[in-house]
Amino acid sequence: MNVMRKLLNEFWGAIGFVERDFALVKRYLGWEVYWLIYSAVAGITIALIGVTTGDKELVLFLVVGAIVWGFLSLLFEFVSETVAWEMWEGTLELTFMAPIKRITMLLGNTLFAVIYGLIRSALILAAMALFFSINLGGANLLTAVVVLVVSSLAFIGLGLPAAVLPILNREKGVQASHIFQAGLLLVSGVYYPIDTLPGWLRPISVISPATYTLRSMRAAIMEGATLADVAGDLAIIALIAAVSIPLGMLIFSVGERWAKWKGKLKIEG
Amino acid sequence: MIVRDGYELDEQETGSAISSEESPDVDATVNGRDERRNVETKTMDNLALRASGVVKRFEIQDGNRNRKGLRRLWPFYKRETFEALSDVNVEVRAGEIYGIIGMNGSGKSTFIRVISTLLFPDEGTVEVFGVDVVKNPDEVRRMINRVSVDAAFFRSLSAKENLRYSARLHGLSPRDARKRYKEILTRIGFDHNRVSDQVKSLSRGMKQKVAVSRALMSTPRLLLLDEPTTGLDPRSKRDVQQFLHKMRDEEGTTIVITTHDMEEAERICDRIAIIHDGRIVAEGTAAELIEIARNGRGEPTLEKVFFKFTGEEWDEYE
Incomplete structure (x- = not known):
């Protein structure tokens, strides 16, 4: 099989995951609306803390924090639960037997998550802007979208090692992946400035891509920063992605090989 | 060829290895099986599957883990294991339908998983059309x-x-896939009006038909069927079996099938292996195996062959 043909197969394989996930969202559209309302309400609740201080800038700071965290955690969960979900459906062996690369399977799943997450974040931002009468006229939405897309790559890289956890332990693997998320939430300055962290925790925030995503997103929405203004942060996020994706794939493949020695892929039978 | 307790016996040698009353008549013609042997002869120049000395051990999952406490975390802690596959040697010729019969837990599904690249053997090698399943799993997956x-x-x-979705993963265009699965679903008697129904609303038999279509749609060179007709009504079973023959005859697909159904094994398989406690205890055409069980008391059947090699009554098992 020539290289072009193989690449085309990988591409259509990735599209297969996107189509499948889109069909699943369509099937549960009512629940998606319910989930969207829940997320918007949760974000509004957090931003209301800012209202109590009377500081409008703090409200916007929290609104951006809630939206970015919603997007990044959705993406992280999609990647890290790729395997867990297929185990639950019983289709994991089938997918692992398919003649496509593992990276295609993982990227195909996350490609849908990025599209879905962007639409969802835009709707939540609109709902919150309406609720708090926020004027987004000065925001640079193009920069915001580019920052989210580039950040997605770094988050995919961080989610890959977590994706293998359900193979290692079917019952507790998913819960263990939440430890990663909690760590990122703690150190990345989602709802408070990084300066608030104790001195010994601050160095960890430097290696979290969410730190740079939040900083750039706040600059784009609160100050109308252009792509050139946030280029430095984008470069750091891209660098983290360049390191974390291959490293994440390596960890995933080691986990998969271990599972194949131990017979951990089978659900039953 | 007959394999018994690990000893391979050529057809000429079987007479000396097995008592005269058990001696197989390899030229026997039973229910048209001679035709299948012709197909076998035509395509025997290359091997679709070769498993050599395959051993697979699993750790015994102790329900009372706490009893062993922290010792389990010690890297040199010796875990208790059992052999799910013990020195399995199998050769399947291209274009052959090869059946594996055995009881629950005998190792049938484990063997299929090893061929499927889902499980690595602890010892031995498995090759699909000459490609090692551990060293080149990507290449193997394109053929199965x-x-x-x-x-x-x-x-x-x-x-x-x-x-x-499955078509996309196997590199088929939706149009080709639609044409192919429609043809297969029609051949195996699936009601087309139900094709847009959610799978959870389909009966077990209907789901199994969709699963069969999904596997056949990609026209694999080696098709692995792990009890594919379980849950199907007799007519659907026959439809699937006929379609498997069509695939083999028209597309040259090699098929390895595990089954509990002795009639099915006898009807569609060119050769059959009996697996028991992870070992292949007998192998041959249905006619050869039945001849072994012939002891002058009534009509021999594959059930009797099974009992002869495993000591287990098929009726009790069913």
Whole structure:
């Protein structure tokens, strides 16, 4: 099989995951609306803390924090639960037997998550802007979208090692992946400035891509920063992605090989 | 060829290895099986599957782990294991339908998983058309497909959506896939009006038909069927069996099938292996195996062959 043909197969394989996930969202559209309302309400609740201080800038700071965290955690969960979900459906062996690369399977799943997450974040931002009468006229939405897309790559890289956890332990693997998320939430300055962290925790925030995503997103929405203004942060996020994706794939493949020695892929039978 | 307790015996040698009353008549013609042997002869120049000395051990999952406490975390802690496959040697010729019969837990599904690249053997090698399943799993996956006993689907999606998804993963265009699965579903008697229904609303038999279509759609060179007709009514079973023959005859597909159904094994398989406690205890054509069981008391059947090699009564098992 020539290289072009193989690449085309990988591409259509990735599209297969996107189509499948889109069909699943369509099937549960009512629940998606319910989930969207829940997320918007949760974000509004957090931003209301800012209202109590009377500081409008703090409200916007929290609104951006809630939206970015919603997007990044959705993406992280999609990647890290790729395997867990297929185990639950019983289709994991089938997918692992398919003649496509593992990276295609993982990227195909996350490609849908990025599209879905962007639409969802835009709707939540609109709902919150309406609720708090926020004027987004000065925001640079193009920069915001580019920052989210580039950040997605770094988050995919961080989610890959977590994706293998359900193979290692079917019952507790998913819960263990939440430890990663909690760590990122703690150190990345989602709802408070990084300066608030104790001195010994601050160095960890430097290696979290969410730190740079939040900083750039706040600059784009609160100050109308252009792509050139946030280029430095984008470069750091891209660098983290360049390191974390291959490293994440390596960890995933080691986990998969271990599972194949131990017979951990089978659900039953 | 007959394999018994690990000893391979050529057809000429079987007479000396087995008592005269058990001696197989390899030229016997039973229910048209001679025709299948012709197909076998035509395509025997290359091997579709070769398993050599395959051993697979699993750790015994102790329900009372706490008893062993922290010792389990010690890297040199010796874990208790059992052998799910013990020195399995199998050669399947291209274009052959090869049956594996055995009881629950005998190692049938484990062997299928090893061929499917889902499980690595602890010892031995498995090659699919000369490609090692551990060293080159990507290449092997392009040549195979599998139907498992419990057909797995995205249950909220329709049969059509599941088939389309599978087609994408196997590099088929939706149009080609649609044409192919429609033909297969028609041949195996699936009601087309149900193709847009969510899989969770289909009966077990209907799900199994969709699973069979999904595997056949990709026209694999080696098709692995792990009890594919379980849950199907007799007519559907026959439809699937006929379609398997069609695939073999028209597309040259090699098929390895595990089954509990002795009649099915006898009807469709060119050769049959009996697996017991992870070992292949007998192998041959249905006619050869039946001849071994012939002891002058009534009509010999594959059930009697099974009892002879495993000491287990098939009736009790069923």
